[in-house]
């Protein structure tokens with residue numbers, strides 16, 4: 001589908017007279033009358049005072065007239081008809097025009113500002129040339145006669161380093177006399193106008209940005225490096241060729257007809273830049289070649305640069321009479337001598353790749369070519385894991401090749417650094433930028449590399465434009481979708497190792513995506529991988545988990561832990577293992593938050609098995625009632641002893657071998673989360689305290705210790721040993737459930753105390769007995785009972 005290029009659109013805008021001054025009389029000719037201009041545009045008015053002062057200065061003995069566009073009456077500038085030119089009857093008249101006030105201002109800025117990135121001038125001018133060729137190509141579809149001159153569509157850059165001149169010639173659409181005035185004397189709603197606005201804003205904000213580097217300023221960037229610019233142009237719409245001439249610092253320009261036969265061109269535009277003294281270095285052929293390669297490598301028309309070449313050849317050299325041999329017959333044998341010389345000549349050299357790989361038909365590009373392009377463009381030494389080449393059409397059109405690198409950059413910080421320069425944006429094959437901050441890809445996908453070439457964005461797209469543009473938002477959506485398709489492709493590859501490699505390098509990014517990109521949960525979830533209670537050596541996908549679910553299983557279970565070993569051994573697993581329910585092991589600190597953000601997968605909720613109210617689908621209400629009757633009061637007794645340390649004490653349905661476990665509140669933090677939060681908390685710990693008080697102490701009524709405690713409550717509820725056993729049970733459950741004890745030394749003390757009680761002279765008593773027997777005494781010697789040690793003020 002053919003589309004009008006952005007520049008044609010900007011020309012339309014320019015001609016529409018939007019934001020122009022109001023004109024109060026009908027206009028019949030472009031030059032016929034003077035007119036009072038009223039500036040009702042506040043933005044323009046800041047420049048207009050200069051305009052009026054210039055227009056009334058009248059340096060020349062010239063007749064003045066105000067120019068309006070014949071198409072729409074738009075104000076274009078003022079024209080002086082030079083009397084000097086008119087005096088020579090053989091020369092066509094040179095017409096002198098004032099720049100529109102904004103152009104003067106812009107040129108003034110360009111000339112008087114010290115911009116470091118001057119070299120962008122070439123990119124801008126080549127891009128104008130490429131646009132002119134695009135426009136011609138587009139129009140020739142309906143008007144084939146436009147191509148009747150049979151000249152190739154190309155761009156040629158010639159340099160004269162001695163004189164400091166650069167000539168850029170294209171065979172594009174050219175400009176008529178009127179277009180020269182419209183286009184090179186005025187600024188409409190183009191990027192250049194935005195540039196001026198941004199410049200004003202940045203000045204207001206006190207910033208001194210290198211705005212030309214960011215924006216480009218179209219044609220006027222020629223004055224970054226030139227004192228004088230001559231534009232000689234021939235439009236197929238006109239029989240005549242016109243020459244526009246402007247100087248840096250001047251407030252006016254001239255237009256005349258080209259009459260020298262040797263300067264006539266069949267079609268297109270020739271720009272001659274007379275470089276400033278300090279910028280003559282740009283006229284070195286090698287430098288120009290380098291700039292073309294750097295900035296305009298993928299312009300879709302051939303760009304030739306004028307280069308010196310050489311070839312070697314053998315030439316005969318004058319023979320030395322001393323070396324002439326006599327063959328004995330008296331005849332002298334002439335010995336021919338040659339030498340190798342380098343013959344130098346100048347010729348055009350193709351300097352860009354005319355067909356960027358992304359413009360080619362994907363069916364015709366080999367994997368090797370994609371990989372080569374990737375390595376060359378991104379300075380990579382490994383082939384990518386995957387690539388995707390696509391075109392989008394419709395609302396927004398762009399072409400792109402995306403890649404998933406084989407490895408993550410070294411230094412983990414880089415992984416979620418959006419400023420990775422991984423996406424190179426082109427607008428109509430002109431390289432625009434690779435310096436993005438999440439505009440084209442969310443930061444969690446910033447590892448994806450690639451090129452994006454849009455026809456819909458303005459060439460001088462700035463970060464601000466990118467952030468605000470609806471086009472960019474649509475592009476971003478599509479790019480993200482394509483990136484996911486590409487990753488899904490790796491995950492479905494027969495070679496499981498590929499995805500393992502991907503996961504190892506970029507798994508964290510996808511988990512971050514679960515947290516940051518709700519919109520794409522459906523795309524991210526199938527790509528996640530975890531170890532599980534039934535697969536702790538090979539990670540599984542959520543699909544594999546769901547496939548492996550038992551018929552009576554409703555939810556997807558998980559436990560978050562700091563290591564596989566502790567996940568494997570957690571008491572929370574016990575009943576699930578008995579029931580053969582698989583449990584995901586979330587051992588990466590980010591896992592738990594990621595899963596909590598997902599909430600469910602394929603309509604199955606994620607359930608943390610370390611939290612209150614775990615329902616394993618096997619409730620037996622009668623049995624529960626029975627147990628409650630038997631242990632209910634014991635629970636209350638334990639709660640009384642533990643006080644505020646726990647929210648409640650309940651009978652567990654998740655234990656089989658452990659006596660008890662400490663469960664997090666339904667909406668509280670798991671042990672894992674508590675540990676992570678603790679590591680990050682500085683200062684106020686009130687939320688930690690609160691979460692702690694929400695824990696639930698669950699007891700296993702089948703366990704002997706609990707049965708003993710139940711008996712203790714019924715017989716001697718005040719027994720010190722029983723109460724100490726409750727304390728120790730709590731502390732032990734704290735550790736085995738993954739929490740950190742608040743006072744490890746005190747816990748140590750309690751353990752020693754219990755050990756003392758348990759052993760109570762088990763090995764020493766027989767020794768004492770035998771000693772006594774040896775001494776012949778019949779007295780029984782009491783084994784020394786270890787007294788409880790007081791630790792931290794508590795026995």
Ligand SMILES: Nc1ncnc2c1ncn2[C@@H]1O[C@H](COP(=O)(O)OP(=O)(O)OP(=O)(O)O)[C@@H](O)[C@H]1O
Nearest residue numbers: 007010128129132174183190191192218219220269
């Ligand atoms: N080589 C060329 N051939 C034909 N027309 C040209 C050429 N160079 C410039 N023009 C005309 O001059 C106009 C102004 O060019 P300029 O580069 O200043 O602005 P732009 O390309 O429209 O917008 P931007 O400010 O975004 O670059 C162009 O829109 C185009 O119509």
